[in-house]
Amino acid sequence: DTKGGILLLWDDSVVTVTNVQIGVYFFSATVAINNYGDDKTFKLTTVYGPTRSINKDAFYLELTSEKPPPGTKWLVNGDFNQIYRARDKNRANVVRSRLVRFRNALNTCELKEIHMQNRKFTWSNEQSNPTMSKLDSFFCNEDWDIEFATHILHALSSSLSDHCPLLLANDVGPKKPKSFRFENYWTKMPGFQCVVSEAWTEISCHVEPYQRLFHKLKRTGQKLRSWSKTLFSNSKVQLHMALEVILRLDLAQEQRELSLEERDL
Known part of the structure; x- marks a missing residue:
């Protein structure tokens, strides 16, 4: 296979x-x-x-x-x-x-x-x-x-x-992960390049190259997370709404044939 x-x-x-x-x-x-x-x-x-x-x-x-x-x-x-x-x-x-x-x-x-x-x-x-x-x-x-x-x-x-x-x-469900997750669609949204540039060029107090790189990446991730919460607070809600609609259509499909409009949706 x-x-x-x-x-x-x-x-x-x-x-x-x-x-x-x-x-x-x-x-x-x-x-x-x-x-x-x-x-x-x-x-x-x-x-x-x-x-x-x-x-x-x-x-x-x-x-x-x-x-x-x-x-x-x-x-x-x-x-x-x-x-x-x-x-x-x-x-x-x-x-x-x-x-x-x-x-x-x-x-x-x-x-x-x-x-x-x-x-x-x-x-x-x-x-x-x-x-x-x-x-x-x-x-x-x-x-x-x-x-x-x-x-x-x-x-x-x-x-x-x-x-x-x-x-x-x-029965209490899985724990929510706390790690940073980069969303691919961020790169297409207005303001992304500016947030990354400002975070990356901030003055660092570290001298060792690997420490500078680590803290630049960490700071950029923090800035992007804050930026995304401000501008896209509804994106996760919309995603879960879409998944819920698909799940309900999955369930309906087990009982009857979906209409053309439902399949298109």
Whole structure:
């Protein structure tokens, strides 16, 4: 498969990732939540399932081979490119023998699904009368489920892909990152060049070149952040409004065919 893959990213200040293993269709690692000891350590397996039918059984076999020893907390997620229930597709043309084989693999692994709170499907072929399936999922074993009992899974807006992103978090939600984020559209807005020029040419008390560069970049970022809040206070609100509209259309599409105006929107 050349249209997808697996990318695992993490924050070193929050978790420690070790024992990385890579297979044909999976990526596994041991994840330890910092400052919580062994009780908050679990195995994470991320998969990208094959699209070709001839490779499905090899994928199921590889998945079952990753089952950890008893007592190990295990979380499995990714694009499985396969459903295990007929209701996870909005069409009747499902290959039931593959459903059974996938379900048997999940049972062998002793995995149960973490159900989404707000959607039935995660993928659409984006046609006027679309085919939709639940190809992306999170599964866990009983040990993981008991340890992280407050988890909740939501689908986000499918604004950038034919798949919708899935967010698994505890019931209080993820922490908001505080790092500086540069917005590409800033360069096209009036006043950008002036803000950068004034911030960059301010007199610095540092002598070492790397310190001067660091503080120039930091000061420029601070000035841009203040400038953007002043001039574009509504931009984030507008972005989230647009994402909310897309999500609501995603949900509506699961119940009925969208109108031409809705698809254009």
